[in-house]
Amino acid sequence: xxxxxxxxxxxxxxxxxxxxxxxxxxxxxxxxxxxxxxxxxxxxxxxxxxxxxxxxxxxxxxxxxxxxxxxxxxxxxxxxxxxxxxxxxxxxxxxxxxxxxxxxxxxxxxxxxxxxxxxxxxxxxxxxxxxxxxxxxxxxxxxxxxxxxxxxxxxxxxxxxxxxxxxxxxxxxxxxxxxxxxxxxxxxxxxxxxxxxxxxxxxxxxxxxxxxxxxxxxxxxxxxxxxxxxxxxxxxxxxxxxxxxxxxxxxxxxxxxxxxxxxxxxxxxxxxxxxxxxxxxxxxxxxxxxxxxxxxxxxxxxxxxxxxxxxxxxxx
Amino acid sequence: xxxxxxxxxxxxxxxxxxxxxxxxxxxxxxxxxxxxxxxxxxxxxxxxxxxxxxxxxxxxxxxxxxxxxxxxxxxxxxxxxxxxxxxxxxxxxxxxxxxxxxxxxxxxxxxxxxxxxxxxxxxxxxxxxxxxxxxxxxxxxxxxxxxxxxxxxxxxxxxxxxxxxxxxxxxxxxxxxxxxxxxxxxxxxxxxxxxxxxxxxxxxxxxxxxxxxxxxxxxxxxxxxxxxxxxxxxxxxxxxxxxxxxxxxxxxxxxxxxxxxxxxxxxxxxxxxxxxxxxxxxxx
Amino acid sequence: xxxxxxxxxxxxxxxxxxxxxxxxxxxxxxxxxxxxxxxxxxxxxxxxxxxxxxxxxxxxxxxxxxxxxxxxxxxxxxxxxxxxxxxxxxxxxxxxxxxxxxxxxxxxxxxxxxxxxxxxxxxxxxxxxxxxxxxxxxxxxxxxxxxxxxxxxxxxxxxxxxxxxxxxxxxxxxxxxxxxxxxxxxxxxxxxxxxxxxxxxxxxxxxxxxxxxxxxxxxxxxxxxxxxxxxxxxxxxxxxxxxxxxxxxxxxxxxxxxxxxxxxxxxxxxxxxxxxxxxxxxxxxxxxxxxxxxxxxxxxxxxxxxxxxxxxxxxxxxxxxxxxxxxxxxxxxxxxxx
Numbered sequence: 001x002x003x004x005x006x007x008x009x010x011x012x013x014x015x016x017x018x019x020x021x022x023x024x025x026x027x028x029x030x031x032x033x034x035x036x037x038x039x040x041x042x043x044x045x046x047x048x049x050x051x052x053x054x055x056x057x058x059x060x061x062x063x064x065x066x067x068x069x070x071x072x073x074x075x076x077x078x079x080x081x082x083x084x085x086x087x088x089x090x091x092x093x094x095x096x097x098x099x100x101x102x103x104x105x106x107x108x109x110x111x112x113x114x115x116x117x118x119x120x121x122x123x124x125x126x127x128x129x130x131x132x133x134x135x136x137x138x139x140x141x142x143x144x145x146x147x148x149x150x151x152x153x154x155x156x157x158x159x160x161x162x163x164x165x166x167x168x169x170x171x172x173x174x175x176x177x178x179x180x181x182x183x184x185x186x187x188x189x190x191x192x193x194x195x196x197x198x199x200x201x202x203x204x205x206x207x208x209x210x211x212x213x214x215x216x217x218x219x220x221x222x223x224x225x226x227x228x229x230x231x232x233x234x235x236x237x238x239x240x241x242x243x244x245x246x247x248x249x250x251x252x253x254x255x256x257x258x259x260x261x262x263x264x265x266x267x268x269x270x271x272x273x274x275x276x277x278x279x280x281x282x283x284x285x286x287x288x289x290x291x292x293x294x295x296x297x298x299x300x301x302x303x304x305x306x307x308x309x310x311x312x313x314x315x316x
Numbered sequence: 317x318x319x320x321x322x323x324x325x326x327x328x329x330x331x332x333x334x335x336x337x338x339x340x341x342x343x344x345x346x347x348x349x350x351x352x353x354x355x356x357x358x359x360x361x362x363x364x365x366x367x368x369x370x371x372x373x374x375x376x377x378x379x380x381x382x383x384x385x386x387x388x389x390x391x392x393x394x395x396x397x398x399x400x401x402x403x404x405x406x407x408x409x410x411x412x413x414x415x416x417x418x419x420x421x422x423x424x425x426x427x428x429x430x431x432x433x434x435x436x437x438x439x440x441x442x443x444x445x446x447x448x449x450x451x452x453x454x455x456x457x458x459x460x461x462x463x464x465x466x467x468x469x470x471x472x473x474x475x476x477x478x479x480x481x482x483x484x485x486x487x488x489x490x491x492x493x494x495x496x497x498x499x500x501x502x503x504x505x506x507x508x509x510x511x512x513x514x515x516x517x518x519x520x521x522x523x524x525x526x527x528x529x530x531x532x533x534x535x536x537x538x539x540x541x542x543x544x545x546x547x548x549x550x551x552x553x554x555x556x557x558x559x560x561x562x563x564x565x566x567x568x569x570x571x572x573x574x575x576x577x578x579x580x581x582x583x584x585x586x587x588x589x590x591x592x593x594x595x596x597x598x599x600x
Numbered sequence: 601x602x603x604x605x606x607x608x609x610x611x612x613x614x615x616x617x618x619x620x621x622x623x624x625x626x627x628x629x630x631x632x633x634x635x636x637x638x639x640x641x642x643x644x645x646x647x648x649x650x651x652x653x654x655x656x657x658x659x660x661x662x663x664x665x666x667x668x669x670x671x672x673x674x675x676x677x678x679x680x681x682x683x684x685x686x687x688x689x690x691x692x693x694x695x696x697x698x699x700x701x702x703x704x705x706x707x708x709x710x711x712x713x714x715x716x717x718x719x720x721x722x723x724x725x726x727x728x729x730x731x732x733x734x735x736x737x738x739x740x741x742x743x744x745x746x747x748x749x750x751x752x753x754x755x756x757x758x759x760x761x762x763x764x765x766x767x768x769x770x771x772x773x774x775x776x777x778x779x780x781x782x783x784x785x786x787x788x789x790x791x792x793x794x795x796x797x798x799x800x801x802x803x804x805x806x807x808x809x810x811x812x813x814x815x816x817x818x819x820x821x822x823x824x825x826x827x828x829x830x831x832x833x834x835x836x837x838x839x840x841x842x843x844x845x846x847x848x849x850x851x852x853x854x855x856x857x858x859x860x861x862x863x864x865x866x867x868x869x870x871x872x873x874x875x876x877x878x879x880x881x882x883x884x885x886x887x888x889x890x891x892x893x894x895x896x897x898x899x900x901x902x903x904x905x906x907x908x909x910x911x912x913x914x915x916x917x918x919x920x921x922x923x924x925x926x927x928x929x930x931x932x933x934x935x936x937x938x
Binding site for chain 1: 482483484486487488489490491492493501502505506
Binding site for chain 3: 046047048152153154155179180182183184185186187188189190191209210211212213215216239240249250251253254255256257258259260261262263
């Protein structure tokens, strides 16, 4: 079966600084990954790792410096509106910012119906909207005519998913959808992703830094660090048996809801992020507990270890 | 409407609403004027206010009350044209420059900044001297509007620039909305309070500028406006000669108009401010 | 943690409401609706609950920052200063100011934005020190600050940097270090780890624990994330709709959560390594301006009974340190309504 999404050697560079002292920050550094149909794929990592930038490029909101993106085999052209041509939709991090506070939430739904010509009459439109709302656990009646501030964060995020579902997309890009939602409400959102995958065959590109929900919901996962994918494979393999030292650090830092499983040792944090971006060799060398001499000068390749791709000299 | 009721709770709005209603009624009354405002000597000169001539008469032989109705009407026409046309320009320029960015933005802002930087007054004086014979209300209004859009265009542009980065812009794009509709539907509601209050401020500014130009004699003095009335009153030394009814009429009317416009602009823009509006929205 | 320890902060039937007056209509938001707390010395007390339950307002009240539209409707707040109970609501502004930051400090939400962007961090610290420490000891205090920072695991030249040169997590830690500078007896943190990456969050929590261990003071921490409480709190209070509905030691709360809401809160978190289907708390928290009758949780409670709709339960004490307000557990101190 053809891959739904293929990203090949994608790179995005920004110039930062003044005329005199310009530095080139490589936000996304030659990454490649693919997604199948009806699959939940997670891009995980901390802020500054390039996962959000990657999502924006796949969505067509930003242009890559180099590399190709293929949607079902078709290359994505410059400034292509993939939400129209390829059935890609997205939801964002802050549910309260996703909708204009001065407009009713339903106006976006009706706009979508009109712009994509999804229904012929107002009655048909309402039925379609109601159907999508029920898929996320809400009804038309409790939603119509209301403004964003009349809903809770969790509800708004679900409404946001419903809006994305209106055009029956094949790929839903979810950019940190639960980071700004209470921990106790995250399950309802993430369970929805599972439902979309199982019942509607929608694939979800889940961008997050929360490995707990990532483990719970994804099929495959890629861990990103400062623009590189450092480990990629099925979620069982990568998170239950992490090979890259950074993945181990991430996994060990998840706060468990169990007072007997508190963190054993302490963690050192990066000094200035800039330095890590500009490192020669492996970018994690500055804080890696297993760092070797060659890590500081040579960039590790992507090494395949039992179906998992690891970017680390330990496995050379 | 509920909005009007809410607004009336603010004493500033209530006062200005009242004053403006009176002024508009006066302007409307000009239709019924028994005297032709452009003629001289239609009534005896320099009479104090009386039952027959409510605000007395002036040294040109005109009834001051009926002159004032025309003056108010014409000043309002000039300033409304100036205010509305300059709003339209400011909105178009601000929105296009803000949303498009790039070269379009730079060119438009350059034009705007130039208009802000050149000494307005000197240009107005020059233009007024050149165009004096052909000057009518509309032309004067348009002239004023050319100088009134630049500042607000920049402010609207800033609003658009910040709104463009917000997530709901992306939601609108993903909903398939095109650029023009997006800017109108998503951004205009945020810009409305600014546009409203600057409209009113702009009207006040235009009235003031017209008065200034009139006192300097740079407009057609035969057309009664608040400014030209003042000019004639000063010309005939009405202060010195104690003819208070003539000089005070345009002064008091202008003052009331300025205060009313200012208070109206402040109370409306407080009411329409997106921050307080968001609190009110859906709360009932 | 010592159950005989002194109480350092106490509230009695604390009520603080927001009174909003918009264009003629009045809206009353019952953010803190009769709260009794006894916070002890040398402990980390966590307050857990969803957004909109009133916990941020409770913190403001505890910090004695009650300003319109927030009004103190009833109850009292006591700090134990120099072995005496001081009723802080009746203090003068000057006395309040003195207490703040020397005795009690507050870390607001999003405190990474609290640092002045055009001053070096050192200057922000100096500013702060200057308003609380007499002239001659200022330089010493700055040197102490430098030491303090290094002890807490921050890089030593951080005082010479500008805020924008640091990441969000680093700024958060710098702000926390600043609030601990004058050795306050109580530190109050409002969601200090929200919106932080998981490794950075761990660093912030570590720092709070380090500070508490060194200064042996009290930290009151508010967050909706039970995972954070499990890692850092000694005792936890569960807040719902302006009231504390359950309180106990961390182990008691996690091993034996009694209130249905607490059970939901804990069960709705994914357990790493466990793919078993989990559910969020159903429904939504009630609007604090329009509370349900009786127990505010009854609309969402799967075990709601008639009495739950009519009357708010009092506290039952299944254990000396564990209390819960729920009709399922017991009648509480007030007994049933007559």
